[in-house]
Amino acid sequence: MSFSLESTKELLIFLGKSLFSILEALLFQVIPKPRKNVAGEIVLITGAGSGLGRLLALQFARLGSVLVLWDVNKETNEETLRMAQEAGATRVHAYPCDCSRKEEVYRVADQVKREVGDVSILINNAGIVTGKKFLDCPDELMEKSLDVNFKAHLWTYKAFLPTMIANNHGHLVCISSSAGLIGINGLADYCASKSAAFGFAESIFMETFAQKRKGIKTTIVCPFFIKTGMFEGCTTKCPTVLPILDLEYAARKIVDAILQEQTYLYMPSSLYFLVFLKSFLPIKTRMLIADYMGIIHIMDSFTGPKKKP
Ligand SMILES: NC(=O)c1ccc[n+]([C@@H]2O[C@H](COP(=O)([O-])OP(=O)(O)OC[C@H]3O[C@@H](n4cnc5c(N)ncnc54)[C@H](O)[C@@H]3O)[C@@H](O)[C@H]2O)c1
Incomplete structure (x- = not known):
């Protein structure tokens, strides 16, 4: 009897908390969630020398963060450093780093800890694409994709997560891809690497949650x-449902998601629906949709x- 009372109480608490979490999420659809202050936070961005990494650096520069920029390309990385200074950053540090090399990641990470301090926002953004069919793709290129797009995340987490855990303060950002959610013809190594990055980031999220590291x-x-x-x-083929994203827009959405401590961000939002469809539609229907949409x-x-x- 007492067991059933105990389990009923547990069930009611679970239902109450679940309902509250859904209502809270709905509320934040109507009123924007407050944004956290990242001024003075040490933000490390990998692949900062161009594209998304560069734009993210400029946005964090405007928010008053201390920037640590990593890229395998020293020249373009330093260009980002200058642009970040022009955007208002007072503390920016650029380091050449090939994130596909574990020892180099550890060495440069130690240098950052000595010269700048404890990284509190880690953005794993560096990425490459081969764009070859699986059997046409040389082994070295496939290995490189996995090294840059996925394994680099292991080494950067190993380097910076312990201090985040000790301080119960930090933010881990994984730039995966829609190709990490849905397998794509002609992108096998890229999809594998992005899916691995997704799974890894989600697992560490669960691990820190289980350790009650809510910070x-x-x-x-x-x-x-x-x-x-x-x-x-x-x-x-379907620009209304799957538009090619504008770079400024994508960077702004990502920074917003970080500031609002959003766990998942799929862009465009139609991706949430497509992933939902994928979870239950018959395979023939899924392939018809994929073909119709030109995927x-x-x-x-x-x-x-x-x-x-
Ligand atoms: N562009 C897209 O359509 C798209 C879509 C989904 C996801 N993404 C992801 O977004 C991220 C940024 O991509 P982007 O479009 O800005 O690409 P980009 O090519 O403009 O930038 C990638 C940066 O990573 C750097 N880099 C490459 N290898 C590196 C290494 N070994 N070590 C350190 N730096 C390295 C490059 O020098 C470059 O500056 C990537 O992870 C990419 O997979 C891009």
Whole structure:
């Protein structure tokens, strides 16, 4: 009897808290969630030398954060540093770092800790795409995709998470992709790496939650194509449902999600619905939709990032 009373009480508390969490989420659809203050926070962005990484750096510069910029390309990274200073950042540090090399990540991370301090917002953004069919893709390129797009996240977390746990303060941001949610023809290694990055970030989110480290937040970002040149040549057959995202818009949405401590951000929002459909529709129907929307052949016109002259 006492067991059933205890389990009824537990069930009622669970239902009450669940209802409250749903109402809270609905409320924040109507009134915007308050944004946290990131002035003075040490924000590390990998792949800061161009595209999304650069734009994120400029946004955090305007918010008064201390910036740590990593990129394998020293020249473009320093260009971002200068642009961040022009945007108002007073403390910006650029480090050349090849995130695909574990020892280099650990070495540069130690340098950052000594020279700048404890990173409190880590944005794993560096990424590459091969854009080749699986059997045409050389092994080294597939390994590189996994090293940059996924394994680098393991090493950066290893380097910076312990201090976040000790301080119960931090934010882990994973730039994954819509290709981490849905497998795409012609993007096997990229999809695998982005899906791994997603799974890893979500697992660490669960791990810190289980350890009651409520001060450590996670944001996992899954965008469709963004106009950065990474997916040069690719087009969309359904621009109303799946538009190619404007870079400024994507960066603003990501920063907003970080400031509002949003755990998942899919862009455009139609992706939430497509992922929901994927979870229950018959496979034939899913393939018809994918074909109708041009998703099956979306990589056919891929030409890849333009090489700098
Ligand atoms: N552009 C898109 O359509 C799109 C869509 C979904 C997700 N994403 C993801 O967004 C992120 C940013 O992409 P982007 O479009 O700005 O691409 P981008 O090519 O403009 O920028 C990527 C940056 O990462 C750097 N980089 C590459 N390899 C590196 C390494 N080994 N170590 C350190 N830095 C390295 C590059 O030098 C470059 O500055 C990537 O993770 C990408 O996969 C992009």
